[in-house]
Amino acid sequence: MKKWFTWALMAVLIISLFSGCSGSDEKKAEAKKTKDGKVVVDFWTFWGSETRRPIIEKIIDDYNASQDKVFVKHTFLPWGDIWTKNLAAIAAGNPPDVIINDINAVGHRAKNDQAENLSKYIKDDSFKENFYPELWKTVEYKGDPYAVPFNTDTRLLFYNKTAFKEAGLDPNKPPQTWEELESYAEKLDKKSGKKYDRIGFYPLWGSFGADSWMMNADNGQSYIDENGDVKIATKEKVKALNWIKGYNDRIGVEQVNAFKADFGSEQSNPFIAGKVAMMVDVATFYTQIRDYGKDMEFGVAPVPAVSEGEKNWSAGGGFVAEIPKGSNSPKEAYDFIKYLTGTEAQTYWAAQNFDNVANKEAAEKALSELKGTDKEVYQAAVDNMEVTKLFPVPVDAPDYQSKINPMIDAVLLGQRKASDALKDAQKSVEGSIQK
Structure with missing residues (x-):
């Protein structure tokens, strides 16, 4: 998104x-x-x-x-x-x-x-x-x-079936919830000493950003609802942002950045290259796999829902x-x-x-x-x-993303608490709309 x-x-x-x-x-x-x-x-x-x-x-x-x-x-x-x-x-x-x-x-x-x-x-x-x-x-x-x-x-979860088999996971049963996604990710990680050879999953790689995960967790609700009310600091979005940060805490920000530095497109795409086992991307990403994946064995599934019984919301x-x-x-x-x-x-x-x-x-x-x-x-x-x-840019707050994204970055870098950062972002956007 x-x-x-x-x-x-x-x-x-x-x-x-x-x-x-x-x-x-x-x-x-x-x-x-x-x-x-x-x-x-x-x-x-x-x-x-x-x-x-x-x-x-x-x-x-x-x-x-x-x-x-x-x-x-x-x-x-x-x-x-x-x-x-x-x-x-x-x-x-x-x-x-x-x-x-x-x-x-x-x-x-x-x-x-x-x-x-x-x-x-x-x-x-x-x-x-x-x-x-x-x-x-x-x-x-x-x-x-x-x-x-x-x-x-629309965004789908792409997963490497060969990697699933190596990790002892059923290649025909992709994760359905965030909890399963996290569990699968840890099993799919491969390391040589402290260095990662393969990362099972990292939520911000692909084309499903922090805003999309927060929407997914909040029953499909974006930052601003259809009535113009600001919905940035909800408990569901705070939970989602902390969940994303949990991957930084587990893998390490430096490790994430170092791993990402080698990413490219086509054959060098991290999923196609086998460096990432699961990734959320647009459905048309399949054409890159088809053209450059050399008979890669993969599967597609809906983006996992935040928990069992919830809808698996996607973004487009x-x-x-x-x-x-x-x-x-x-x-x-x-x-x-x-x-x-x-x-x-x-x-x-x-x-x-x-x-x-x-x-x-x-x-x-x-x-x-x-x-x-x-x-x-x-x-x-x-x-x-x-x-x-879909989330059209609100006519009363065209710059709202510029008020939210720095707060998200501060949380992911460990500089601020998610609840406080999103409350400040909400106040800032509400003020912009009132003006």
Whole structure:
């Protein structure tokens, strides 16, 4: 979840630079048209890789061939530039017609009048039923949709079955609770003297940060609830933070840092390299194992629940298709978005990319096009959406993470008590919201 928070916060900071500069009151230019009279829809994405660009352009080509009124033109912009250039274009009154944007900052763009309100186009309330409810909630601002969910992700526990067998653990019975996770981790540790050759598990490696573990422990509740009430210093979150610190205490902060220093990507990823026996990561991490793991024997399972009888909450993020404020052709842009987020296009995207999509029917249909381990892992990801939570950056506290993370770091370094640090973080965020 921490990566998504970082991306969302980056998006919010960019938005703040351009808020109040929208050119929405300026006279719009006429829609651009092709020689044969088709309305041109300029579609911006950051998908320029050899893998993803052909897939999105195939979807665009299929849409263009499916009707004779709209021509979609794909514009690729690098990840680091696309959102800044989008907001600059909105401010200048010349934005793209459709853009792929961060799901967790939709509310901020809506509040700052940087995205079109889609309620004028979405007349049928049943439309939102096509998408996972948790995703749809993120695209609404004051009850109206300002984007349509495109893709998403979810976190799973990956575990090394070979290491399980070596440690005398059943490779078909992954840990179900935090207590089991800790017990398994100690059995999976391998040491040469004081040096670790393999660490069974460390909760902050992978893509499930301290905030996600605290959410997992607190019945899926993030730092701020749906009513805007701050829920940082709950007893469940304090317990979770102390549990994470317990790994630092057992392994040693210096040992953790020294072990992490050798981490890399692909073959050097600690899980793929056999240096870590269990790790929580996005479901699509499987493609790295498949491509670089040399027939690695592994399993996937839901993130363990805090205790028996509790739900095993996971965390996710995603991207949306959005019409920037001031588009010359919003009606045509929305027609393309309907196609882009429809079952056919979403099924193709999911199966070709091994990516979690927002359209529920498409996610299920993609399974029929997958086989073997591909299908097994994708099924686990689809099932996991039921317990996957998203946490949009609150419009009243866009910088709340910057007030919480230093407190968490202080606890993990042994400088502060978890209860005191989280109480201070709660007061700070509450003060920010009141202002």
